[in-house]
Amino acid sequence: MSAAAEIITPSRETQDFLAQKHQLLIDGQWVDPLTSNQTTEVHDPATESILANVPCGGPDDVDRAVAAARAALKGEWSQITSHERGRLIWRLADELEANLGLAAELEVLDNGMPRHIATYSIMAAGINHLRYYAGWPNKIYGQTIPVSPGGAKNGETLTYTVREPVGVVGAITPWNAPLPMVVLKLAPCLAAGCTMVLKPAELTPFTALLLGHLSKKVGIPDGVFNIVLGHGREAGAALVEHDDVNKIAFTGSTEVGKMILKQATGNLKKVTLELGGKSPVVVFPDADIERVIPGAARAAFFLQGQNCMAGTRLFVHDDVYEQVVEGVAAMANGFKLGPGLAPDTELGPLISADQRETVMGFIEAGKASDAELVCGGEALGGKGYFVQPTLFGHTNMDMKIAREEIFGPVLCVQSFGDCDLETIAAETNKTIYGLSGSVWTKDISVAHRMVALIDSGQVAINCHAAVDPGIPFGGNRQSGWGREFGMEGLEPYLKTKATTVRF
Ligand code: NDP
Numbered sequence: 001m002s003a004a005a006e007i008i009t010p011s012r013e014t015q016d017f018l019a020q021k022h023q024l025l026i027d028g029q030w031v032d033p034l035t036s037n038q039t040t041e042v043h044d045p046a047t048e049s050i051l052a053n054v055p056c057g058g059p060d061d062v063d064r065a066v067a068a069a070r071a072a073l074k075g076e077w078s079q080i081t082s083h084e085r086g087r088l089i090w091r092l093a094d095e096l097e098a099n100l101g102l103a104a105e106l107e108v109l110d111n112g113m114p115r116h117i118a119t120y121s122i123m124a125a126g127i128n129h130l131r132y133y134a135g136w137p138n139k140i141y142g143q144t145i146p147v148s149p150g151g152a153k154n155g156e157t158l159t160y161t162v163r164e165p166v167g168v169v170g171a172i173t174p175w176n177a178p179l180p181m182v183v184l185k186l187a188p189c190l191a192a193g194c195t196m197v198l199k200p201a202e203l204t205p206f207t208a209l210l211l212g213h214l215s216k217k218v219g220i221p222d223g224v225f226n227i228v229l230g231h232g233r234e235a236g237a238a239l240v241e242h243d244d245v246n247k248i249a250f251t252g253s254t255e256v257g258k259m260i261l262k263q264a265t266g267n268l269k270k271v272t273l274e275l276g277g278k279s280p281v282v283v284f285p286d287a288d289i290e291r292v293i294p295g296a297a298r299a300a301f302f303l304q305g306q307n308c309m310a311g312t313r314l315f316v317h318d319d320v321y322e323q324v325v326e327g328v329a330a331m332a333n334g335f336k337l338g339p340g341l342a343p344d345t346e347l348g349p350l351i352s353a354d355q356r357e358t359v360m361g362f363i364e365a366g367k368a369s370d371a372e373l374v375c376g377g378e379a380l381g382g383k384g385y386f387v388q389p390t391l392f393g394h395t396n397m398d399m400k401i402a403r404e405e406i407f408g409p410v411l412c413v414q415s416f417g418d419c420d421l422e423t424i425a426a427e428t429n430k431t432i433y434g435l436s437g438s439v440w441t442k443d444i445s446v447a448h449r450m451v452a453l454i455d456s457g458q459v460a461i462n463c464h465a466a467v468d469p470g471i472p473f474g475g476n477r478q479s480g481w482g483r484e485f486g487m488e489g490l491e492p493y494l495k496t497k498a499t500t501v502r503f
Contacts (some may be wrong), residue, residue, distance in 0.1 A: 028222025073222030359408030
């Protein structure tokens with residue numbers, strides 16, 4: 001069995017972008033690493049061919065990028081009005097929209113996702129996100145506080161707060177949705193008036209580099225947005241440990257998130273963490289099964305399951321268990337696997353041979369357990385890191401496949417009978433994660449009571465993973481610290497200063 005390994009030629013514009021010399025962006029200049037002579041081969045996961053070689057920066061490059069970001073914080077950027085800051089962010093959105101075709105092709109080649117998903121995600125979580133935050137700079141304000149400190153009488157003092165940019169932000173992003181992951185940090189960072197040093201995932205650097213080019217084109221001042229390519233354990237760790245970085249905004253695995261917390265203690269910089277997930281999808285017998293089946297299939301297999309919000313644990317009432325499992329398995333079997341550039345592709349490859357090996361290890365553990373393999377279960381032969389969408393029935397929370405984040409196209413189904421909602425919710429909460437989730441029912445009381453009982457940062461009713469720039473997103477428990485998106489997503493980029501005037 002093999003995926004359609006057709007070779008589809010990307011546009012001339014994309015080929016030219018990939019063929020150019022790739023460099024680091026520091027203080028508005030494209031530069032080579034100072035001393036590191038390491039490079040990374042970036043592969044197309046659908047064909048395993050090399051797309052380009054990119055340089056790996058080292059700690060000395062992080063040093064000069066942080067110095068540039070620090071200087072920019074005090075320079076022209078600090079003089080720009082809030083209106084102008086908003087306008088620059090909006091112009092970046094316009095430029096990204098004008099280059100949507102190029103950005104989507106780069107994302108497809110780099111990550112493997114189907115083109116329509118790349119286009120949608122760049123629009124929804126890239127361009128719209130920038131436009132949402134473009135509206136914020138002139139709405140960031142403090143308070144006046146009606147107190148009389150130090151024994152003053154009424155009218156003898158005035159106390160107020162102002163919100164200031166937190167400073168230099170180190171952003172570290174994963175490979176699963178490369179461009180949105182950068183924009184989720186860059187947009188609030190710019191809106192707050194901070195500066196950034198970005199270390200994107202070494203497997204998927206191209207759309208971050210495209211954003212670097214566009215940021216220069218729209219006139220974001222030199223040093224405000226810097227990019228250091230490189231390995232997490234070198235460039236990433238140097239950024240996290242840097243004493244002149246004020247905040248780390250990290251998205252990635254829970255394991256690396258914990259390391260980052262330890263590495264960040266030197267100067268007690270602020271840290272936000274968007275980490276892993278193992279989200280539940282809970283289906284009650286009265287739910288609209290025609291909506292549940294495609295909803296559950298997409299919740300599990302969107303981005304080949306390489307999605308932190310993926311609904312990878314499906315809890316279904318006994319009465320509709322067979323119907324739901326049959327329907328989701330039929331959809332999974334029907335998904336067209338192939339290279340993301342092919343117009344009919346619905347599921348692409350996994351990101352790398354390593355990721356395929358990890359996912360297949362979980363699938364083998366599932367096969368060796370008492371779970372029922374309903375469909376899938378194999379990696380495809382030939383070129384590309386393709387794995388069949390896989391569904392295990394009759395799982396339980398003692399099984400490794402049901403407990404741990406797989407980050408691949410593997411869905412575990414568990415049934416429940418007539419029991420109280422607390423018992424069902426307790427099963428959904430039996431992981432270390434708490435990122436997303438959904439409840440499917442027509443009973444509004446059941447829906448809202450379940451939402452209250454599921455310990456996740458986001459729980460949807462009759463849909464899964466409702467994403468919009470205005471909806472706060474982030475994890476409870478070991479799914480992370482803090483929130484991105486919306487007004488709450490701006491908070492970590494700000495600090496409060498309180499002032500009292502004695503008349
Ligand atoms: P990793 O945690 O392996 O890597 C994420 C980023 O951290 C990469 O840029 C990586 O660099 C870097 N990194 C690795 N080690 C260090 C270190 N010691 N110090 C600093 N930086 C480091 O995650 P993946 O890239 O494999 O992404 C998958 C994970 O991300 C999944 O667990 C998924 O759930 C989570 N995720 C969470 C999301 C959320 O919003 N909650 C969204 C998307 C993904 P390098 O390039 O060298 O790997």
